[in-house]
Amino acid sequence: MGFYIRKSIRVGLFRFNLSQQGVGVSVGLKGLRIGTGPRGNYVHIGRGGLYYRATLPSANGNQPFLPHIDTTVIPEGTHAPLVEIESAAASKIVDSSSRDLLNEMNMKQARWRIWPWVGVLGLLTVFLGLRSGWSNSALWSALVIGSILTIAFAARDAMAKTVVLFYDFDAEMEKAYEALHSSGQQVSTAVAAWHIEAEGAVHDRKYHAGASNLVRRKKTTISRSSPPYVKTNIETISMVVGRQTLHFFPDRVLIYDEKGVGAVSYGELQLQVNAKQFIESGPLPRDATVVDRTWQFVNKKGGPDRRFKNNRELPVCLYDELKFSSVTGLNEVVQISRNGVGDTFARAIFDLARVMPSERVS
Template sequence: MGFYIRKAISVGPFRFNLSKSGVGVSAGVKGLRFGTGPRGNYVHMGSGGLYYRKTLPSGSTGRNQTSNSPELQQSNTEIEHESLREIESAHITQMVDSSSADLVAEMNDNRKKVRIWPFIAVLGATLTFVAFKSSETPTLAFAIAAVSVILTVFASVKDSLRKTTVLFFELEPEIEALYQELHDSFGQLSSSSSKWHVEAEGAVKDRKRNAGATSVIKRTSISLSLGNPPYVKTNVSVPSIPVGKQTLYFFPDKVLIFEPNGVGAVSYPNLRISVERTRFIEDGSVPRDAKVVDRTWKYVNKRGGPDKRFKDNRELPIALYEDLNLTSDTGLNERIEVSRVGHGDGFSSAIAMLAKSI
C-alpha cells in the first residue's frame, strides 16, 4: 500500500515543520513562530531506539505461530450451540503502556474538550431570527448573521486546534524500511477478497445437524485501509483495522486503539500475533480467492456422510481461511479472519521486526 513521510503538517492556520532540534510550529507570516495551537509530538526512531519530544516553545517480540486447525467452524449463529464467548479487548483505559501514558493522556484530554462552535452557531441563529422579527429594517439582522458566521468559523477552527494531537515521525532508513515492510504486508492482507472481525465463538451441541461443525462464530465484514484517527494529524500513512467498536492504528512506534470514549496504546514489543489456518464451512458463497479443501453436508450421519432423512440436505464447501489473533499483556484481545491464506505470516513478521528495533 502507498507509504509516505511528509516533512510538514498543516492543522488549520498552523504548520508544523521538522527541524534538527524537533518540531516547530508557525502560522501566518513565513518564519513567525509562537507557542499556540495544538501540541506537536516529535518521535525519532533509529538504531539508538525511540526519542520523544514535544513541540518547541516560542522563545518483546511479537510471536508468529502458524498451525493447521482440525476444528470446523461455521458462522450460522441460529444453530444450537453453547453460549458464545466474546472475543474482545479489555477496557480502553487498561490498554496503556508506560511509554505511551503521556501521549494517551493528552489524546484523551483533547477528545473530552467540548466543541464551542455549535453553541455559537445556535446563539447567532437565534439572535438573527429575533432581529428579523423585531426590527423594521433587516440591516441589523444581516449584520448579526454576518458576525455569527464569522464567529462560528473561527470557533470551528479553534475547536479543531484544541482537540487535535500532532504526531511527527522522523524515521532513520532502517526503521523506514521496516515500516515499509509493515505497509507491504498489510497491503497483502487487505487484498483478500473477504476480511472479517470475529466477535464471538461457541461450541456446537449437535454436530450431526450442523454440517459436522465443532464451533460456531459470530463475525462481521470489515475493510482494511490507510488513514488517521479522528483529531490526529501525522506525517506518515497509517494502516488501520476496525475491530468492533474499536479501531487499531499501526503507527511506526506502537498500535493506538481508538474507540468513541477513549484511546489506548500497545507497544510493538508487547503485541503478540498468532496466525492459524482454520477450516470453515461456508453456508453462503465462497470468496473468489479462498481455497476449497473439502466438502460436507448440511446434515451429516454418524459416518460423516449425508443424512438422507432431510430432503433439503445440500452439499456445503469447506474453505481454508487464515485467522490472526492479536493480544497483549495489557488486555488487547482481537481476532480477524481473511479469505486468502499465506499473508498473515508476513504481517506478523513485520510487527516482530519492528518490535526488535525498538
C-alpha cells in the same frame, strides 16, 4: 501507493516542519508568517534510541460486500454458549512508556466541541428574528455573523483536539516499518474481513454443517487511515475490531475507542496467525481458497440430511485468522478471506519489535 514520509504537516493555519533540529512551527496568512507555539510531538526511532520530544507553547493545531442473512431456525442446545472475545477499555491498555503523549491524546479526545453549539445558537437567533419581524438586512447580518463564528469555532476546536505527531527514522527502522506498512496493505486487500465477536463449541454438528465450533462475526474494515484528530507525517494501517480501532504506528499500536486511547508496544504485542477452515454460509469472497464442500445439515456420515428441505451445499474455505493479545488487556480476533498474507504481517511485526530500540527517558 507505497510508504512515504512527509516533512511538513498543515493543521488549519499552522504548519509543522521537520528538520534536523526537530519540529518547527509557524502560522500565518499569505504574505505573513510568524513563529508560534502549538504543541507538536517528535518521535525519533533509531540507533540513538527511542525518544519523544514536544514543541511547547511559547512564554510569550468496488462494490460493498453484502452480508448474508440466514433465516433458518436452529434448535436450542445444539451448541455451547458463545464466549465473548473482547479487549479491556482502550484507556486501560497502556504500557509504561510515552505516557505523556497518551495523556495528551486522551485529554484532547475528551474535549467538547464548541462549534455545534455556536451554530445552533446562530440558527436560533435567525429563527427568533423571523418571529420578531426583523428586516431582511438584519436577518442576513445575523446569518453571516453566525456562519463566520461557527467556522471560526470549528477551526479552533480542530486545533484544540488535534495531536501533531512527527516520526523520524534511521535507515534500519524505516526499512522495518516500511515492511510492516507493506504487509499491512496486503492484509487490507482481502475482499472480506470479519471481527470475531464470540465463539463456542458445537454440541450437535448436524445442525451446523458438521462444524466443531460456532462463531459470531461482524464485517469489518482494514485500511490505510489515521486516527481521528491526529495529524502525522506517515501513513498508518488501521483495523476496526468491534468498538475499538487498532492503528499500527511505527513505535506502537494505538487503540482507539469512544472512551479514550490506549497503546501496546510491539515488544508486548502478541500476534498468532492460523489458517482456519471455515464453512461459509454467506456470499463467497472472490479471493477465498475453497478446500472442500459440505452441507448445511449433515447426517452422521457427513452427507446431506434428507429430512431438511433446501439443504444447501456450502463451501469450506481456508481463511487467515489473526489473534491479537497483550498482557495489558488486548484480546481481538480478525478473520480475512485472503489466505497466506497474515504470516507476512506477523513476521513484519516481529522484525519491527526486534530492532525497536529502548526508550530514552530524559
